[in-house]
Amino acid sequence: MGRLNFLHTDILRLSFFGIVFIILITYSLAKRIITFHVVSSAARCKRGCTIFYNQWAECKLYSELGGDCVRKKWVFISFIIFAIACSVLTYNNFQRSGKPLIPSSKDNRFERGHNVPGKLYWAGSAQDKMVALTFDDGPESNWTPKILDILKTKNVKATFFVIGQQVQQHPDILQRMDEEGHIIGNHTFSHRDLTKLDAEHVEQEIDNCALEIQKVIGKEPRFVRPPFGFHSAIVDDVVYSKDRIIILWSLDTKDWTGLDAETIKSRILPHMQNGYIVLQHDGSNPKIGGSVQALPEIIDGLKAQGYTFVTISELLDTQPYK
Numbered sequence: 001m002g003r004l005n006f007l008h009t010d011i012l013r014l015s016f017f018g019i020v021f022i023i024l025i026t027y028s029l030a031k032r033i034i035t036f037h038v039v040s041s042a043a044r045c046k047r048g049c050t051i052f053y054n055q056w057a058e059c060k061l062y063s064e065l066g067g068d069c070v071r072k073k074w075v076f077i078s079f080i081i082f083a084i085a086c087s088v089l090t091y092n093n094f095q096r097s098g099k100p101l102i103p104s105s106k107d108n109r110f111e112r113g114h115n116v117p118g119k120l121y122w123a124g125s126a127q128d129k130m131v132a133l134t135f136d137d138g139p140e141s142n143w144t145p146k147i148l149d150i151l152k153t154k155n156v157k158a159t160f161f162v163i164g165q166q167v168q169q170h171p172d173i174l175q176r177m178d179e180e181g182h183i184i185g186n187h188t189f190s191h192r193d194l195t196k197l198d199a200e201h202v203e204q205e206i207d208n209c210a211l212e213i214q215k216v217i218g219k220e221p222r223f224v225r226p227p228f229g230f231h232s233a234i235v236d237d238v239v240y241s242k243d244r245i246i247i248l249w250s251l252d253t254k255d256w257t258g259l260d261a262e263t264i265k266s267r268i269l270p271h272m273q274n275g276y277i278v279l280q281h282d283g284s285n286p287k288i289g290g291s292v293q294a295l296p297e298i299i300d301g302l303k304a305q306g307y308t309f310v311t312i313s314e315l316l317d318t319q320p321y322k
Contacts, residue, residue: 125315140282162184
């Protein structure tokens, strides 16, 4: 909405107030310029008579001239009424049409930034005051349960991009994620840089992770987040060929570097926009304590700004599983 909403408001104001301005200019010009003298066989309007109504008294004394002045006065008044009516109709038309400059259909409302609708997303629709929290690299026995506890307390659903090897070690935590209403995404089997692999090995990394997830929750994810966010034409082709979707992010907390809670919050709260996807981590990294500590305040702060928390599935209005 942001910029487009602002642009729409400007056009609305210009359309309405611009016409009013034109009316005022016409009023002023008519009052000063459109003065005429009427000559008849019986009398002459010595001081002239204008078509504007507040100088009509000058012509009232001359009955023979009155007809002309009345006609011209009502022509001008009729013009003013017509112009005002056009202004009102223009304003109402914009009001009824909603927000014409913002894509509103399901086909184009996700056309934003680097998004490739139906294939790759770094953010959701700018129309929706929603935010999606995402966590990478789990499940893990220390951080993931703490994050799940916080999300449960705050009644927030998130999306977890899990690693196949981690799923093998902690299937019970993955099961809890699913049971508590969170969405599971594919973060490859061993967290390798997919851009350094050929198509066959890229496919193995994604398929093996999907298999481990399916063993636990009985569902195969459609959402794939390449490790480090790195992807190439080869990676894209492999992902898209099996009706999967690449999910990147809008705001990176960089929590894996060991930032404290206050710094993590400062990377999120002042920079949030409609439809943004937040990247945090819940893997075995011992440095992400600041991120977990900041999470409750991030949730409270974004709620105070009017944001609704959703999963990636809800943000993009698409099915999360095959």
